[in-house]
């Protein structure tokens with residue numbers, strides 16, 4: 179039996195058994211998690227060419243994706259005060275360029291959006307097919323194949339803004355993951371994070387009818403309170419939360 183990764187609690191109840199996977203709800207913080215967690219081999223199978231055949235499907239509608247990302251980035255830059263148009267004025271563009279990292283960059287759409295907005299953008303992605311797609315379509319940015327834990331071991335704390343959308347629910351060691359993100363952030367830097375919201379009022383009561391319910395790929399299910407607790411433990415303070423019509427958490431946090 180595994181202790182809760184957010185609060186360390188061992189008091190829990192079986193939440194749901196689905197597709198051969200057991201999910202528990204922590205009695206302390208209400209985190210819902212797979213136990214056992216998917217193995218490294220299972221994860222590899224899930225993420226290697228996760229978007230296969232998707233060049234026509236998932237990676238289609240690129241314009242719509244870029245448009246959505248542009249609106250999101252505009253919100254993030256305004257909420258964080260990192261807008262390059264206002265903060266970089268009068269400075270050498272080379273040194274003024276804010277550094278942006280997308281953790282779980284997929285086909286590079288958010289990275290490209292950030293680059294077009296004047297940020298120096300890097301994408302980190304586990305799926306080699308997505309990395310290849312991103313590199314060939316968006317050569318103006320850096321794409322790194324790998325995990326945040328690996329990048330954090332060598333990269334300096336250089337990023338002003340980290341974007342991590344619909345990734346944290348996939349992570350088997352969430353403390354190592356968040357610690358890795360924090361390590362590459364500048365002190366005072368920002369993190370924009372999204373993940374499905376188990377506590378959202380519009381989440382289907384029947385979990386199996388919720389499109390975000392997908393064990394073992396999604397092995398962690400957060401609510402506002404336990405996600406806040408996790409981030410705070412790693413030195414991140416929530417600056418703003420965005421309300422969402424869809425059952426999702428969207429928040430901006432700042433490294434202390």
Ligand SMILES: [Zn+2]
Pocket residue numbers: 182183184185186187204205206207208209
């Ligand atoms: Zn807990």
